[in-house]
Amino acid sequence: MRMVVDLNRCQGYAQCVPLAPEVLHLHGEEALMYDPNPDDSLRQHVLRAAASCPVQAIVVDRLDEIGKSS
Amino acid sequence: MRAELIADVVAEFKAYGRIVIVGASLAGLRAAETLRDEGFTGPLTIIGDEKQEPYDRPPLSKQVLKGLARADHTLLPRMRKVDADWRLGVAATGLDRRVKQVRLADGEQVPFDRLLIATGTRSRPWFNPQEAALEGVFTLRTADDAGRLRAALAAGPGRVLIVGAGFIGSEMASVCRELGLAVTVAERAEGPLVGALGGVIGDIAAEMQRDHGVDLRTGVSVEALEGDAQGHVRRARLSDGTTLDVDVVVASLGSIRNTEWLEGAGLASGRWGVACDAGCRVFDINGVVTDSIFVAGDIARAPHVLYDYQFLVQEHWDNADVGGRVAAHNMVSLEPQRRPHLPLPAFWSGQFGVNIKGVGVGPFADEIVITQGSVTDRRFAAAYGRNGRIVAAVTFNHGKWLEYYGALIERSAPFPPPPPGYDHPDGMQPMPARFPTPGAPTGWPDVVLTGHDPTERGAEYEYRTKKR
Numbered sequence: 051m052r053m054v055v056d057l058n059r060c061q062g063y064a065q066c067v068p069l070a071p072e073v074l075h076l077h078g079e080e081a082l083m084y085d086p087n088p089d090d091s092l093r094q095h096v097l098r099a100a101a102s103c104p105v106q107a108i109v110v111d112r113l114d115e116i117g118k119s120s
Numbered sequence: 121m122r123a124e125l126i127a128d129v130v131a132e133f134k135a136y137g138r139i140v141i142v143g144a145s146l147a148g149l150r151a152a153e154t155l156r157d158e159g160f161t162g163p164l165t166i167i168g169d170e171k172q173e174p175y176d177r178p179p180l181s182k183q184v185l186k187g188l189a190r191a192d193h194t195l196l197p198r199m200r201k202v203d204a205d206w207r208l209g210v211a212a213t214g215l216d217r218r219v220k221q222v223r224l225a226d227g228e229q230v231p232f233d234r235l236l237i238a239t240g241t242r243s244r245p246w247f248n249p250q251e252a253a254l255e256g257v258f259t260l261r262t263a264d265d266a267g268r269l270r271a272a273l274a275a276g277p278g279r280v281l282i283v284g285a286g287f288i289g290s291e292m293a294s295v296c297r298e299l300g301l302a303v304t305v306a307e308r309a310e311g312p313l314v315g316a317l318g319g320v321i322g323d324i325a326a327e328m329q330r331d332h333g334v335d336l337r338t339g340v341s342v343e344a345l346e347g348d349a350q351g352h353v354r355r356a357r358l359s360d361g362t363t364l365d366v367d368v369v370v371a372s373l374g375s376i377r378n379t380e381w382l383e384g385a386g387l388a389s390g391r392w393g394v395a396c397d398a399g400c401r402v403f404d405i406n407g408v409v410t411d412s413i414f415v416a417g418d419i420a421r422a423p424h425v426l427y428d429y430q431f432l433v434q435e436h437w438d439n440a441d442v443g444g445r446v447a448a449h450n451m452v453s454l455e456p457q458r459r460p461h462l463p464l465p466a467f468w469s470g471q472f473g474v475n476i477k478g479v480g481v482g483p484f485a486d487e488i489v490i491t492q493g494s495v496t497d498r499r500f501a502a503a504y505g506r507n508g509r510i511v512a513a514v515t516f517n518h519g520k521w522l523e524y525y526g527a528l529i530e531r532s533a534p535f536p537p538p539p540p541g542y543d544h545p546d547g548m549q550p551m552p553a554r555f556p557t558p559g560a561p562t563g564w565p566d567v568v569l570t571g572h573d574p575t576e577r578g579a580e581y582e583y584r585t586k587k588r
């Protein structure tokens with residue numbers, strides 16, 4: 051799956067991290083690092099992390115709804 | 121003409137018009153998605169000279185170089201189907217406005233009713249082509265670049281030389297140290313990041329680099345690269361007479377705007393990009409606004425109300441993400457519904473474990489004041505001022521306060537601003553921000569005010585390679 055974190059919006063409070071620790075972690079005090087291409091099996095974790103973000107900085111693809119094509 | 125007539129034209133355009141987007145990256149993709157979101161059902165063609173579908177660049181200098189993500193694993197998330205005719209791997213080579221066609225490298229002509237220019241920038245190559253061709257010499261802009269550079273770093277080179285200490289150069293130096301590699305950073309200016317943030321912050325950034333074991337050389341330029349018999353780079357000669365043994369050299373010298381394909385089209389395009397109004401509509405060479413050609417992202421240059429209406433270029437993610445959406449909206453909207461794209465410039469950069477974030481246009485300022493936190497702890501906020509008003513702010517590991525400063529900048533509030541929070545440093549005296557004087561040998565920041573002239577006759581830029 052594909053994701054980006056809009057790091058302009060991200061406040062670095064890390065609420066999201068425990069919900070998808072395989073994908074998100076803090077680098078230093080407040081710089082969020084993420085895997086831009088997590089395994090599909092982690093989709094539920096990532097979606098929960100995205101939902102937990104108070105500023106909606108986590109953008110997850112909708113490929114499962116729209117299919118692979120363009 | 122009756123109002124409904126125009127409305128009919130727009131409705132018909134939304135149903136049957138032909139839209140072409142040139143540049144298949146962040147701005148182009150978000151524009152395409154917005155066009156469909158807003159009910160555009162006509163044929164949509166997306167032309168991109170890279171083979172990959174749109175991908176995200178910021179992770180390239182961070183996660184990818186560090187080895188946390190593969191170079192081909194940063195494809196942008198898709199928000200919806202765009203039902204486009206994707207022409208990937210083929211460049212646009214010309215624009216004929218008379219017949220409204222984009223010419224492609226393979227000779228094809230693609231007709232359009234409305235066009236979005238989103239061709240962004242590319243990295244400025246090493247100035248000497250023979251030296252640039254040496255194995256081990258890199259630039260970083262594309263996923264392919266990142267893949268090659270990652271492989272070179274993973275091979276454990278003896279010493280890495282990074283030429284240019286802007287944001288990307290500094291991020292790369294940080295990754296090299298995290299990988300345990302010896303790294304030298306050579307910068308012509310007095311410190312890292314000074315083009316974007318000035319000398320006061322540059323001093324702090326320099327300390328950060330040295331504390332992390334970077335061999336930082338400021339006030340010098342790299343004059344020549346030398347290869348071995350196999351054509352692999354091995355030595356660099358610096359302007360201060362010293363030489364360095366190096367196995368990898370990364371030229372991080374800023375960018376060049378991809379406007380060449382527009383030559384002869386009669387648009388206000390040039391080395392600073394393509395001039396447009398606040399609604400992303402492109403100006404022609406006489407400063408007359410076009411109604412069928414729009415521009416967004418790194419290549420767009422628009423007057424900004426907060427900065428004396430000077431044309432502003434912004435090579436930032438945010439500007440491409442939002443700019444693409446606004447341009448698309450305006451392409452399919454009636455005049456009263458059109459929106460401006462006047463974002464406060466905003467950026468982030470992760471380096472040496474510190475999260476650096478900023479808003480506004482630093483180089484517009486002449487003064488700076490540390491308003492919160494502690495510089496020695498590298499956890500602070502600073503505000504920039506000009507003529508008694510706040511025009512920019514930067515935070516080091518203090519990002520949560522940035523919004524506060526952004527709101528002040530949007531109101532042109534007085535400088536120095538009243539600091540929020542409780543962690544006020546002693547003194548808080550404004551001091552000169554120490555931005556390089558125009559023409560000084562320094563890298564260009566990625567947000568630049570480029571004057572008032574849409575055709576840029578007033579904007580001067582000479583890249584200085586060697587002599588100071």
Ligand SMILES: Cc1cc2nc3c(=O)[nH]c(=O)nc-3n(C[C@H](O)[C@H](O)[C@H](O)COP(=O)(O)OP(=O)(O)OC[C@H]3O[C@@H](n4cnc5c(N)ncnc54)[C@H](O)[C@@H]3O)c2cc1C
Binds near residue numbers: 262288436470
């Ligand atoms: C390594 C790196 C790290 C970055 N980190 C950050 C960061 O931390 N924070 C931040 O805010 N920003 C960052 N940026 C900047 C951000 O990535 C850009 O602002 C953004 O990519 C701009 O998007 P764009 O769509 O305008 O242009 P681009 O991404 O440059 O895309 C333009 C596309 O058009 C194509 N093209 C060019 N000419 C033609 C032609 N004639 N025909 C067809 N196609 C053409 C190009 O090949 C390219 O694919 C970084 C950039 C890089 C390279």
Ligand code: SF4
Binds near residue numbers: 061063065066
């Ligand atoms: S929850 Fe949102 S704002 Fe907080 S760290 Fe995660 S992405 Fe950033």
